Amino acid sequence: xxxxxxxxxxxxxxxxxxxxxxxxxxxxxxxxxxxxxxxxxxxxxxxxxxxxxxxxxxxxxxxxxxxxxxxxxxxxxxxxxxxxxxxxxxxxxxxxxxxxxxxxxxxxxxxxxxxxxxxxxxxxxxxxxxxxxxxxxxxxxxxxxxxxxxxxxxxxxxxxxxxxxxxxxxxxxxxxxxxxxxxxxxxxxxxxxxxxxxxxxxxxxxxxxxxxxxxxxxxxxxxxxxxxxxxxxxxxxxxxxxxxxxxxxxxxxxxxxxxxxxxxxxxxxxxxxxxxxxxxxxxxxxxxxxxxxxxxxxxxxxxxxxxxxxxxxxxxxxxxxxxxxxxxxxxxxxxxxxxxxxxxxxxxxxxxxxxxxxxxxxxxxxxxxxxxxxxxxxxxxxxxxxxxxxxxxxxxxxxxxxxxxxxxxxxxxxxxxxxxxxxxxxxxxxxxxxxxxxxxxxxxxxxxxxxxxxxxxxxxxxxxxxxxxxxxxxxxxxxxxxxxxxxxxxxxxxxxxxxxxxxxxx
Numbered sequence: 001x002x003x004x005x006x007x008x009x010x011x012x013x014x015x016x017x018x019x020x021x022x023x024x025x026x027x028x029x030x031x032x033x034x035x036x037x038x039x040x041x042x043x044x045x046x047x048x049x050x051x052x053x054x055x056x057x058x059x060x061x062x063x064x065x066x067x068x069x070x071x072x073x074x075x076x077x078x079x080x081x082x083x084x085x086x087x088x089x090x091x092x093x094x095x096x097x098x099x100x101x102x103x104x105x106x107x108x109x110x111x112x113x114x115x116x117x118x119x120x121x122x123x124x125x126x127x128x129x130x131x132x133x134x135x136x137x138x139x140x141x142x143x144x145x146x147x148x149x150x151x152x153x154x155x156x157x158x159x160x161x162x163x164x165x166x167x168x169x170x171x172x173x174x175x176x177x178x179x180x181x182x183x184x185x186x187x188x189x190x191x192x193x194x195x196x197x198x199x200x201x202x203x204x205x206x207x208x209x210x211x212x213x214x215x216x217x218x219x220x221x222x223x224x225x226x227x228x229x230x231x232x233x234x235x236x237x238x239x240x241x242x243x244x245x246x247x248x249x250x251x252x253x254x255x256x257x258x259x260x261x262x263x264x265x266x267x268x269x270x271x272x273x274x275x276x277x278x279x280x281x282x283x284x285x286x287x288x289x290x291x292x293x294x295x296x297x298x299x300x301x302x303x304x305x306x307x308x309x310x311x312x313x314x315x316x317x318x319x320x321x322x323x324x325x326x327x328x329x330x331x332x333x334x335x336x337x338x339x340x341x342x343x344x345x346x347x348x349x350x351x352x353x354x355x356x357x358x359x360x361x362x363x364x365x366x367x368x369x370x371x372x373x374x375x376x377x378x379x380x381x382x383x384x385x386x387x388x389x390x391x392x393x394x395x396x397x398x399x400x401x402x403x404x405x406x407x408x409x410x411x412x413x414x415x416x417x418x419x420x421x422x423x424x425x426x427x428x429x430x431x432x433x434x435x436x437x438x439x440x441x442x443x444x445x446x447x448x449x450x451x452x453x454x455x456x457x458x459x460x461x462x463x464x465x466x467x468x469x470x471x472x473x474x475x476x477x478x479x480x481x482x483x484x485x486x487x488x489x490x491x492x493x494x495x496x497x498x499x500x501x502x503x504x505x506x
Contacts, residue, residue, distance in 0.1 A: 042114055053107045056120050057099045060234075060275075062344060062352045064098035067105075069496065071097060071165060078164055083148040083157045088255040092350040094275070095146040097157070097165075104168040111168055116175040119146065121209030128206050130191030137187045140180040141210045144259030145271055149180055182261040183210035184443035184451055207444035212433040214238055214263045214271070216402050218451060219436030220427040221459045222263065226398040227389070229382070229424075230433075231405035233279045234346070237385055239394060240267040252392045254348035264451050270394065272385045275352070276343035278405050280374055283342060285318050288367060323411045325368035326375070331472065334369040335360040337482055339490060340377035348388040357490050375412050379419035379476075380483040386420060399424045400462070402432040410464075417466035419476045428460035435460065 043054040071091045075084045084091050091098065096119065104111045116133070118126070119142040126136050143149035149156050155178040162169040181187075187208045195202040213236030217228040222240055230236040236256075240263050252258055255272040262269035276283075292314055296307045337359045344352030358373065389396060399422050405412060406426050417424045429435045439454035448454040 042110065048110070048113070051107075051110060053103050053110045054114075056123075057103075059094040060343065061099070062093045064093040064102035065352050067101040068093040068095075068098040068350075068352070071101075074161070074165055078161060080158065080161060081153045083150075083153065083161065085152075086144070086150050086251050086259065087148055087257045088347070088350070089251070089253050090350045091148070092256070092346065093352050094346070094350075097147060097162075100172075101166045101169065104166050116172065118176075119143075119209070121211060125187045125206060125209045128190055128194050129188035130193065131188050135188075136177075137181045137185065137208045138177045138179070139209045139211070140182050140259065141214050141262040141269070143177070143180040144262050145211065145214075145257040145269075150259075154178070155180075181208045182265040183208050183215065183437075183440040184265055186444045205441065205445045207437075207441045210437070210440065211262075213273075214269060215436035215440065216433035217263050217269075217436065218439050218455065219429055219432035219434070219460075220400045220402045221455055221461075222400070223398070224267065225394070225396060226400060227386070227396045228400045228402060229406070230273075231277055231401055231403040233277065233282075234273060234275050234343070235277045235382070235403075236271060236273040237347075237382075238263060239270040239272075239389065239396065240264050241270060241394060243268050249393065252389070252394060254350075254388055254392075256347060256350070270389070272347040272389070274340060274378065274381050274385070275346040276340065276356075277378055280340055280342050280356070280378060281319065281371075284371060284374055285322075288318060288322075289314055322368055322371040323409070325366075326372040327411055329368060329372060332475065334365075334372055335362075336365055336369050336373040337479070337486055338370070338373040338377040339483070339487055340374070340381045341487075341490075345381075347385050351491065351494075353494055353496060354491060355494070357486070359486055375415055376419070376476075376479065377483065378412065379416045380480050382416060383419050383480060384484070386422075396422075401426045402429070410466075413464075413466045414469075417468045418472045419480065421468045421473050423468070424466045425462040426464040426466075428463040432460075 042048050043051070043056075045054075048054040068091050072084060075082045075091070082089075087095075093099070096117070100117055103114075118133075118136075119139060121139050121142055122136060125139075126133065129136075140149075143156075147156060156173055156176060159170070159173050162173055185208050187206050190198070190200060190202055190204045190206060192202055194200075195204065213230040216230045216236075217238035217240070220228045222228050222238060224240055224242055224245075226239070228238045230238065243260055243266075246258070246268055252270060255270060258268050258270045260266075260268045262271075289311075293311060296302070296310060299307060302310070339354075339357045341354040342356035344350075345354050346352075356377075358370065361370075386396060386399075399420065401413060401416075401424050407430065413424060413426065435458065439448075439451060439458055442448050442454045442458065443451055448457060
């Protein structure tokens, strides 16, 4: 059956036609935000048009916390392989199996109708090539980091494990995949339909899909033991290591997976990150804007146009004003301390039951002081991740920042350099994930023999660097120790998924 892919694909097509030069495009590589599992084309059917569970499920949806906890418990106790072994030892509700299990238990209509599931980057590849599902080359990156795929157990978790987890998953594994492929391999060519939509030749090569952050690592010029910090609404910290350096050692604990070929073919990709980064600052901005929005909605002294102009002015300038005021604070003035877990903790040791917190508020605490505490918390969370890598024997030699926060907030980037005690280089490219995808595609089309060669030829270099200020590092060390102690207290007093469920039931 031919299905209309809807406004989503039509808008993508319009953007692609606007961006691409028809004469120079030989290849493309889909890269998308993980983990967004979906039911292939189920959401495009009329009877599922109003059914959100039939669409792609955003990584940020943490409703599968209990299912992730069950996966972790079962993986350690069922008597077979521990399938979380290469996922940092902790499976996350942000990932595929937790989300699918949640849907299987909560939505019988979708569960009965869904033939299979696939990640968003794989769906884009399937859509662009028009090939049968059985011939689709699945993303090594998405499968390894989000679905516990690993060659050690012949691919995905076994049928027996999945049935133990949830009987309604019976038969699904056979309808998924066994093999996966790195993003520099050819997945196929553009279908006639999409070649016409994009104004490209049908022989245009489509590379295997991948995850945006990992493509960003390539676009930023990642090399062994460099950490690329993808800094947007959340963060992903991407590292690559030669397989020989990990041989005979336990997998790195508490991160979001280690997968050979997930970033650069021939190297092991390691992933970590924070579930809220720019989102934390956006939350605070929205919190401060609410009274203004509410008051203006009832203001009779201003007309609608004037009210809208005031709101737009606040939206444009609030974060900049907060930053300016926070920078003007005496360095040692504010006692306010924050935890950055407003969307749970991704790493180290995923725990999405955790929540953000503030400490040491007084009658004199100001909005700029709280803002600074939130920025500090983001930097301390980043340091916690860096220290976990190095405790596990992965010594980071270079730090590279990409993404909106890295480009827009010199205040945060300087504080991050001070807190980490490291030089941070910011990639020149405004769109490092897209650049990385272009590098993968160039290799797939035969323009370059390897990803490393494509990086050398196509890389954008660095536009800024931030050096740590020795005068501030000692003070941040002391504050970081307070952050860790505060976090330990909050985590020790936070109920687990079972406790939360019982409290909700009460």
